Amino acid sequence: MVSSPLVFTVRRRQPELVRPAAPTPRELKQLSDIDDQEGLRFLIPVIQFYRHVPSMAGTDPVVVIRDALSRALVPYYPFAGRLSEGPNRKLSVDCTGEGILFVEADTDVSIDDFTAPLQPPFPCLEELLADVEGYNGVLGCPLLLFQVTRMGCGGFTVGILLNHTMADAPGLVQFLNAVAELARGMPAPVVAPVWQREVFGARHAPEVTRIHREYEEVEGSIVPFSDMAHRSFFFGSREVEALRARLPPQLRRRSRFEIVTACLWRCRTAALRLDPEEEVRVICIVNARGGNCTPPPLGYYGNAFAFPVAVTTAGKLTGNPLGYALGLVRKAKEDVDDEYMKSIADLMVLRGRPHFTVVRSYLVSDVSRAAFEDVDLGWGKAAYGGPAKGGVGAIPGVASFYIPFRNSEGEDGIVVPVCLPGAAMERFVAEMEGMTKGPPASEKEVGNGSSGTILSAL
Structure with a gap:
């Protein structure tokens, strides 16, 4: 018997602005040329x-979090x-001290009413995230929106929208x-913020x-993502080892x-049934906080990453063994x-900060x-913490996040x-099961991993 999907509503109080608990500098601070590119201008x-x-019984998470936010906004002023835009689309923060948006809410549902274990997609997600008319833009709007929702079980959720x-x-x-440390009674955050x-x-x-092929102007349209299906896929040691065997x-x-990226890219491309000669990309x-890059100073909280892209044709990606995709990644x-x-920073300045x-x-x-799951506001680690869904801005189906997870077997x-159109999702599931369950059908499916073959497709 299939259970009915969870449906619920929340009771929201009037939204309020939480301001810094002490006076803060009034100044204009420029974002970096990585920060203000078009592809990051969304919530x-x-x-x-x-x-x-039980030890926190009688303590109201709304009061605790609202107060800690106000104090955290002093160092993180x-x-x-509010963001403003100058010449050449350059973004700066006008440090007005106006505050972040905060919504207090309640619902009768329990965390245990959600399908276990907790993972995206979450039912009625829009009920748990602040949605206030006029506050969902980029310029001249609050840069953070919080909704703390008390639940019938005594637990609560913290929904966050970040510019x-x-x-x-x-x-x-x-x-x-920083908010969590202040909520737990520390006098100041352990790590001081650095601009x-x-x-x-x-x-x-x-x-x-x-x-930088990630910023090329490519002709064509985005796949029409209608009749969208949302599913999450677990990769534990068994799934990853099955992919290694290929x-x-x-x-x-x-x-x-x-390995997982190569698998997802290959399966997704096959599921979309694109023309074999069409160019496909994985970003x-x-x-840039490590690896081949010099990390920014401790406490830096701006965007510190790049969008490198691998490019090939749909036919080559799906017609070659998994090692071909892995080499490109x-x-x-x-x-x-x-x-x-x-x-990249130079490209942004010269080309008007493209998407x-x-x-x-x-x-x-x-x-x-x-x-995210380690953020302890006084109630211990989060039962789930991280991205609320896949997707980039208003573009559904384009992105996936890799989120830490423990399955029902404790793995x-x-x-x-x-996120894919319904028919494509069915094909994607079949492709994934073929890749992650059982050994490869033949040596041809494994290939020899020739670097010459890989590099010839670049």
Whole structure:
């Protein structure tokens, strides 16, 4: 017997502005040239679920969080300002101290009413995220929107909408940890915030020195994502090992991110049934806080990543073994270094801050190490913490996040929300099951992982 989907509503109080608890500087602070690109000018939804804790009985999470937010906005005062746009579409924060939007809400449902284990897509998600007319833009609007919803079980959710130009996942988690530390009674955040957006600024004489196919102008239209189906897919040790078995020996030690990305890209392309000669892309978000890049200062909370892209044709991607896709993903990731980041910043200035290419593109972002679930507001770790759904801005179906997850059997791994048209989703599920269950059908399916074959497609 199939249970009915969970349907509920919340009772919202009138929205209010939470201002810094003490006076803050009134100044204009420029964003970096990585921050203010078109592809980050949207609100990204995050949600945290917290269970009832007997020791916290009688403590109102709304009061605790609202007060901690006000105190956190003193060191993080740019969040309390508003964005303005100057010449050449340059974004700056006018540090007005106006505050962030806060909504108090209640619902009768329990966390246990949600399908276990907790994972996207969440039913009635829009009920748990602040939706206030006039406050969902980019310019002249609050840069953070919080909704704290008390639940019938004594637990609560914290729904967050972040203006992505202000911070990436590690930056938001840094701010949330500051709020959590203050909520737990600490006198100040452990990590002091650092602005220094010039670290990712363009050079005085901008010059694009690298190839950035992620910002190419590509003809064509986005796949018409109507009749959308949302599903999440778990990758634990069994699934990842099944994928490794489909790789030649010299590629089997590659990272989980590269292997899972190669699999998803290949299966998604096959499910969409594109013309074999059509160009397809996977965009891998690469963190510039490490790897081949010099990390920004400790406490930096701006966007610090690149959108490198792997490109091939649908026919080559689906007609070759998995190692072919993995090689393309690996090459794209390894291109990102300090010069690559400077080249992007310069490109933004020279080309008017374009959006990354979304035509026949699939974007993946690994937030499994961002530690949203570790944010402890006094009620312990979150039962779930992280992206509220897949998607980039108003473009459904283009992106997936890799979220840390423990399945019902107690196995740790990642869960990946995927959004596709209904018929394509059915084909995607079949493709995924074929890749992650059982050994490869033949040696041909594994291939030899020839780097010459991989590089010839670039």
